Amino acid sequence: xxxxxxxxxxxxxxxxxxxxxxxxxxxxxxxxxxxxxxxxxxxxxxxxxxxxxxxxxxxxxxxxxxxxxxxxxxxxxxxxxxxxxxxxxxxxxxxxxxxxxxxxxxxxxxxxxxxxxxxxxxxxxxxxxxxxxxxxxxxxxxxxxxxxxxxxxxxxxxxxxxxxxxxxxxxxxxxxxxxxxxxxxxxxxxxxxxxxxxxxxxxxxxxxxxxxxxxxxxxxxxxxxxxxxxxxxxxxxxxxxxxxxxxxxxxxxxxxxxxxxxxxxxxxxxxxxxxxxxxxxxxxxxxxxxxxxxxxxxxxxxxxxxxxxxxxxxxxxxxxxxxxxxxxxxxxxxxxxxxxxxxxxxxxxxxxxxxxxxxxxxxxxxxx
Amino acid sequence: xxxxxxxxxxxxxxxxxxxxxxxxxxxxxxxxxxxxxxxxxxxxxxxxxxxxxxxxxxxxxxxxxxxxxxxxxxxxxxxxxxxxxxxxxxxxxxxxxxxxxxxxxxxxxxxxxxxxxxxxxxxxxxxx
Numbered sequence: 001x002x003x004x005x006x007x008x009x010x011x012x013x014x015x016x017x018x019x020x021x022x023x024x025x026x027x028x029x030x031x032x033x034x035x036x037x038x039x040x041x042x043x044x045x046x047x048x049x050x051x052x053x054x055x056x057x058x059x060x061x062x063x064x065x066x067x068x069x070x071x072x073x074x075x076x077x078x079x080x081x082x083x084x085x086x087x088x089x090x091x092x093x094x095x096x097x098x099x100x101x102x103x104x105x106x107x108x109x110x111x112x113x114x115x116x117x118x119x120x121x122x123x124x125x126x127x128x129x130x131x132x133x134x135x136x137x138x139x140x141x142x143x144x145x146x147x148x149x150x151x152x153x154x155x156x157x158x159x160x161x162x163x164x165x166x167x168x169x170x171x172x173x174x175x176x177x178x179x180x181x182x183x184x185x186x187x188x189x190x191x192x193x194x195x196x197x198x199x200x201x202x203x204x205x206x207x208x209x210x211x212x213x214x215x216x217x218x219x220x221x222x223x224x225x226x227x228x229x230x231x232x233x234x235x236x237x238x239x240x241x242x243x244x245x246x247x248x249x250x251x252x253x254x255x256x257x258x259x260x261x262x263x264x265x266x267x268x269x270x271x272x273x274x275x276x277x278x279x280x281x282x283x284x285x286x287x288x289x290x291x292x293x294x295x296x297x298x299x300x301x302x303x304x305x306x307x308x309x310x311x312x313x314x315x316x317x318x319x320x321x322x323x324x325x326x327x328x329x330x331x332x333x334x335x336x337x338x339x340x341x342x343x344x345x346x347x348x349x350x351x352x353x354x355x356x357x358x359x360x361x362x363x364x365x366x367x368x
Numbered sequence: 369x370x371x372x373x374x375x376x377x378x379x380x381x382x383x384x385x386x387x388x389x390x391x392x393x394x395x396x397x398x399x400x401x402x403x404x405x406x407x408x409x410x411x412x413x414x415x416x417x418x419x420x421x422x423x424x425x426x427x428x429x430x431x432x433x434x435x436x437x438x439x440x441x442x443x444x445x446x447x448x449x450x451x452x453x454x455x456x457x458x459x460x461x462x463x464x465x466x467x468x469x470x471x472x473x474x475x476x477x478x479x480x481x482x483x484x485x486x487x488x489x490x491x492x493x494x495x496x
Contacts, residue, residue: 297407
């Protein structure tokens with residue numbers, strides 16, 4: 001089945017091939033896994049700056065007099081409390097409390113909300129929002145109108161600043177503005193998925209190759225590196241961010257995933273609220289926990305997690321941590337077994353039980 | 369690229385045959401496909417390895433891959449440098465970063481190993 005469906009490509013696909021990126025099928029998209037190597041790219045973002053093509057991510061725009069009311073109704077965070085120019089992380093839930101997707105909500109204007117959603121989920125998200133729309137608002141999937149680039153790392157600001165007149169230092173974290181990058185209309189947000197300072201920009205696809213190259217030129221003094229999805233994954237895992245299809249999916253609620261702070265019960269009705277309230281009253285039965293493996297083995301996604309040798313949960317993401325030089329991961333365990341970090345667990349790695357210990361997340365916090 | 373004095377398997381291992389000893393490694397193509405290698409798990413000296421069977425694993429940041437033994441025999445020695453510096457496998461897979469030495473049991477299965485030229489054409493085909 002997979003073989004019959006051609007992979008989707010971003011506007012920068014040919015640029016990745018010229019850069020000799022190793023390409024990978026990511027949720028139906030032919031995306032760069034790595035250019036120079038995951039470790040080098042990861043370290044470039046932690047120490048200086050990296051550039052990512054994340055145009056596979058989708059955009060959904062909600063417009064109309066009741067755009068705010070619809071956005072608020074379909075998401076878990078307090079969308080109506082957003083100021084114009086502010087963004088927030090949020091959950092899109094089914095009525096049973098499981099995730100349709102995790103998203104970023106940007107308030108462009110009182111009658112215009114801009115949602116950044118996961119690549120493989122965009123059509124499903126759009127249909128879901130439409131199915132809940134009893135408001136005076138229109139829901140459009142506008143992914144084809146944008147190339148999304150992420151400029152991430154301590155030198156991201158100094159890199160991007162060379163191409164825009166907007167005063168980037170005045171942007172607060174999770175705020176955005178519309179302006180120009182290299183003379184092209186751009187939405188510039190101080191957001192990211194790496195645990196570093198940085199920006200995500202949304203630009204017209206027709207201009208993406210020129211802007212990609214101008215960013216590489218602007219960052220040359222900082223030894224900027226094009227970065228692929230491999231580094232994106234190790235960076236987000238160190239920062240403790242969830243990835244749809246791993247930590248969260250339709251069977252997992254935000255309370256189980258440790259994302260309760262993005263659920264605002266006091267804001268009134270929203271899709272999934274009743275189910276989450278029940279779960280909150282009864283207590284969750286499983287919860288996400290970080291872990292560090294003792295020794296050299298690397299736990300991978302899907303490995304079974306045991307307590308006292310008996311199956312108790314599963315690894316959702318596991319990888320070497322380039323910044324910490326440890327093998328880390330996230331896993332689900334029975335909630336009652338988790339009384340805080342430092343609990344010994346065992347992980348079944350290639351038929352061998354390997355010792356690990358639960359650990360606080362984020363694993364990595366950037367120096368401020 | 370691929371040294372003439374080595375023989376190559378379809379599973380992307382190389383062997384250097386000297387008398388009854390076989391030195392085994394992974395090919396440049398294999399390290400390229402794996403990406404940054406962070407861990408190598410090899411059998412202890414004295415263990416018997418069997419042609420076509422997994423003898424250990426190589427792990428990169430992204431993935432784990434089994435190493436299939438291209439020959440049958442007894443492990444004489446494993447490369448001590450790899451425990452602390454597995455990244456050498458990315459840098460010099462055909463030289464300094466050999467994996468292990470095996471004392472052959474019986475004749476080496478030359479009919480199932482490729483020459484450098486054959487291997488290069490094999491990975492060329494695989495890429496298509």
